[in-house]
Amino acid sequence: MSYSEKLLDHYENPRNVGSLDAKDDSVGTGLVGAPACGDVMKLQIKVSADGVIEDAKFKTFGCGSAIASSSLVTEWVKGRTVEEALAIKNTDVAHELNLPPVKIHCSVLAEDAIKAAISDYQKKRGLTPTVKADTVRGDRQQLIAQGAVKAGI
Amino acid sequence: MKIPIYMDYHATTPVDPRVLEAMLPYFRSEFGNAASKSHVFGWHAEEAVEAGREQVAKLIGASSKEIVWTSGATESDNLAIKGAAHFYKDKGKHLVTARNEHKAVLDSMHALEREGFEVTFLDVERDGRVDPARVKAALRPDTILVSLMHANNEVGVLNPVEEIGAITRQAGVLFHCDAVQSIGKVPFDVERANADLVSISAHKMYGPKGVGALYVRRKPRVRLVAIIDGGGHERGHRSGTLNVPGIVGMGKACELARLEMAEEAERVTRLREKLRLGLEKNLDLLTVNGSLEHRLPGNLNVSFAYVEGEALMMAIKDVAVSSGSACTSASLEPSYVLKAMGVTDDLAHSSIRFGLGRFTTEEEVDYTVDLVTRKVTKLREMSPLYEMVKSGVDIHQIEWANPH
Numbered sequence: 001m002s003y004s005e006k007l008l009d010h011y012e013n014p015r016n017v018g019s020l021d022a023k024d025d026s027v028g029t030g031l032v033g034a035p036a037c038g039d040v041m042k043l044q045i046k047v048s049a050d051g052v053i054e055d056a057k058f059k060t061f062g063c064g065s066a067i068a069s070s071s072l073v074t075e076w077v078k079g080r081t082v083e084e085a086l087a088i089k090n091t092d093v094a095h096e097l098n099l100p101p102v103k104i105h106c107s108v109l110a111e112d113a114i115k116a117a118i119s120d121y122q123k124k125r126g127l128t129p130t131v132k133a134d135t136v137r138g139d140r141q142q143l144i145a146q147g148a149v150k151a152g153i
Numbered sequence: 154m155k156i157p158i159y160m161d162y163h164a165t166t167p168v169d170p171r172v173l174e175a176m177l178p179y180f181r182s183e184f185g186n187a188a189s190k191s192h193v194f195g196w197h198a199e200e201a202v203e204a205g206r207e208q209v210a211k212l213i214g215a216s217s218k219e220i221v222w223t224s225g226a227t228e229s230d231n232l233a234i235k236g237a238a239h240f241y242k243d244k245g246k247h248l249v250t251a252r253n254e255h256k257a258v259l260d261s262m263h264a265l266e267r268e269g270f271e272v273t274f275l276d277v278e279r280d281g282r283v284d285p286a287r288v289k290a291a292l293r294p295d296t297i298l299v300s301l302m303h304a305n306n307e308v309g310v311l312n313p314v315e316e317i318g319a320i321t322r323q324a325g326v327l328f329h330c331d332a333v334q335s336i337g338k339v340p341f342d343v344e345r346a347n348a349d350l351v352s353i354s355a356h357k358m359y360g361p362k363g364v365g366a367l368y369v370r371r372k373p374r375v376r377l378v379a380i381i382d383g384g385g386h387e388r389g390h391r392s393g394t395l396n397v398p399g400i401v402g403m404g405k406a407c408e409l410a411r412l413e414m415a416e417e418a419e420r421v422t423r424l425r426e427k428l429r430l431g432l433e434k435n436l437d438l439l440t441v442n443g444s445l446e447h448r449l450p451g452n453l454n455v456s457f458a459y460v461e462g463e464a465l466m467m468a469i470k471d472v473a474v475s476s477g478s479a480c481t482s483a484s485l486e487p488s489y490v491l492k493a494m495g496v497t498d499d500l501a502h503s504s505i506r507f508g509l510g511r512f513t514t515e516e517e518v519d520y521t522v523d524l525v526t527r528k529v530t531k532l533r534e535m536s537p538l539y540e541m542v543k544s545g546v547d548i549h550q551i552e553w554a555n556p557h
Contacts, residue, residue: 011467017535034553035499035538038461038478038487042537059537063463063478067535 003064004098010068015075018057020044028121030113039066039106043113045077045085047121053077053085058113065103069093069110082118086130158472158517162451162510163306163334168402169359169511175405176361179398187395188386198397205404212407213332213351214342215368221390222400225365226333228380229352230257230300232367232391233329236377237298237350238265241327245295251275251283252493253307257352258300258331275301281310281443281494289320298327303346304335307477307490307506308443309452311335318347327375333357333365337410338449339418343368349375355399359511360406364399367391417511421450424509424518429453431522436529438542442496442504451509454491456500457525459539460532465505468528472521477504499538 003011019042020027026047033040039062046055056074060067072093077085093099093107119129159167179201187202189195206217223229238248250262252274262272273291277283283301292299299321304311314330321328329350332341336351337358343351351368355361369375369390383392433439438458454477457465462478477488478501486492487501496504507521533539541548 011464014535019540031537035502035548036497036553038498038502040537040553042540059535059540061459061536061538062461064467066461067464 003100007065007068007097007099010071010097011064014058014067014071016057016071016078017059019059020046020055020057025124026121028117028119028124030116030118030120032112032116033062033066033109035061038062039109041066041070041109041113043070043073043110043117045117045121047082051081051083053080053082062106062109063103065097065099065106066109068097069099069106070113072096073110073114077114082121083130085114086118088114154514154516154520156471158521160507160509160513160517160521161473161475162508162513163309163357163506164475164508165356165362166359166510167512168356168361169406169409171409172360172402172405176398176402179401183397185397187397188384198395201397201401202395205400208404208408208411209353209366210368212411213336213353213368214344216371219343219368219371221367221369221387222395223365223367223391224363224396225356226255226331226352226354227257228391229354229365229367230255230329230331231261232377232380233350233352233369234258234261234298234300235265235380236390237327237329237375238270239378240376241297242270245293245297247271247273247293247296249273249275249288249291249296249299249301251277251301253277253281253305253490254300254302255306255331255333258302262300277493279495280447281305281308281490282447283312283317285313285316285320288317289324292320292324292326296324296326298329300329300331302334303330303332303341304338304449304452305443305490306334307488308454308494309334309449310443311339311447311449313447314341314346314348318345321349322347334449337407337414338421338451340414343370355403355406358406358410361399361402364396364403366403418450421509421511421513424513424515425451425453425507427515428507428509428518428522429455431518432525435522435526440500442491442500443494451513453507453509455505455507456496456503457505457529458500458503459536459542460529461502462504464532465503465525465528468532469521469524472524474508475506477506478502 022029028045030043042059044057045053048054056077058070058074060070090107090111093110115131122129183197185194185198187198206220209220210217275287318328327349330348331352333354349370354365381392386392440456442454462476477491491501
């Protein structure tokens with residue numbers, strides 16, 4: 001499969017790999033995907049008091065496109081407000097990295113990861129999630145959130 | 154050492170220079186059609202074809218009269234399975250195979266199912282082998298053919314063909330064996346295996362692409378309905394002008410394999426073990442898929458848990474390997490061979506197949522061990538699953554959603 005230079009760059013030099021303290025109230029954690037499907041993304045954001053995402057970290061189990069997609073969105077969300085970050089669409093990611101058709105699901109996963117991280121942050125702060133659970137692709141979010149809570153993340 | 158390194162010998166092999174040398178005259182001065190009976194060009198071509206037939210037969214303990222030339226193993230599998238089913242359809246409508254067979258076998262079986270034949274797809278054991286007891290239990294009074302491979306193309310695991318052949322012979326059922334991966338690598342004898350039909354390919358054993366053979370037993374005689382009709386070549390089994398240079402190459406490849414197999418198997422096994430032990434020493438949470446004991450010398454199929462196979466292949470792009478990960482194919486399903494063995498989906502996504510062979514060097518193995526170790530370590534550092542497992546989380550307890 002031939003990949004774009006941008007994709008290869010993000011894959012070979014991934015940005016913002018790592019973890020933030022999930023227990024911190026200003027940190028939101030999104031964990032999406034499933035091992036059985038070959039991709040799991042963990043995206044964490046740290047939000048300042050005025051609602052700006054000041055840091056983002058990711059860890060991804062998945063193919064090159066999944067790693068590159070998550071690396072890209074950590075760059076994109078940094079410096080944006082929560083609302084602005086929610087405007088990032090999977091098609092933007094797919095376009096930027098020139099993902100081949102069979103890899104579009106990687107960009108979908110990256111968008112989901114942003115939504116999940118923001119939703120987690122908002123819940124922690126007692127805010128009403130901007131994106132309701134049922135708009136985030138069925139019950140996935142909730143299921144994963146439960147699992148993650150059960151798993152102590 | 155030359156980069157990239159080739160470690161995908163199950164996909165194909167380079168032509169041995171001695172094979173190429175033997176083939177060359179048959180493109181130029183000896184270009185005759187083996188079916189031309191009226192002049193010396195044809196006679197020379199026919200002599201070469203018959204010499205090749207002898208060389209192939211000798212490698213598998215057969216008579217040269219039992220070798221039918223084909224375009225390759227996919228055709229051989231099709232001819233064996235469909236040809237036998239169509240000839241013996243009045244005797245019965247039932248065939249037996251296994252879930253981990255090559256697509257050429259499975260898809261031929263599916264085609265027969267659409268014609269009204271019934272097929273039993275056997276489960277395989279955890280170690281990748283078919284239990285002969287399952288074969289015996291699957292036989293019915295109307296079973297006409299059992300098709301089981303000798304060595305699997307993904308995990309290199311060897312089926313107990315001699316035990317299977319004893320069962321089919323006693324039951325009076327034909328035994329077709331796809332021995333594409335094993336012939337020339339480990340001993341295979343049609344008499345010991347009681348095989349009635351055997352598929353062979355040249356390009357898996359340092360011969361050229363586009364030529365293969367089907368062994369068709371003469372005593373007791375096995376009959377087939379041809380798939381390709383035409384001039385009645387190959388005693389009506391397979392019409393079409395013979396690929397003389399290819400046949401010469403396949404014959405030479407078989408001869409070399411027969412003479413050098415023992416030594417080569419030992420050397421390749423030693424390299425494979427060096428690779429395995431090197432990786433096992435450097436990395437944790439690594440699983441070898443399939444039996445190590447009953448295995449081709451050059452195969453190592455390993456799952457590197459919590460690292461996705463395609464991502465790893467991209468990271469080690471200096472080494473040509475293949476993966477059972479779904480991401481290497483258009484489908485979202487990981488390897489059906491690994492799944493048939495009970496390997497979980499996450500570990501199937503994490504699998505890499507290393508295929509070593511005649512031209513693999515110790516230096517290449519050392520380079521590969523070092524590269525894979527570094528890249529797996531790097532990818533695990535960015536794997537959320539590895540992080541969770543290392544902090545004591547049981548990821549199988551998590552209720553993962555299914556996104557596809």
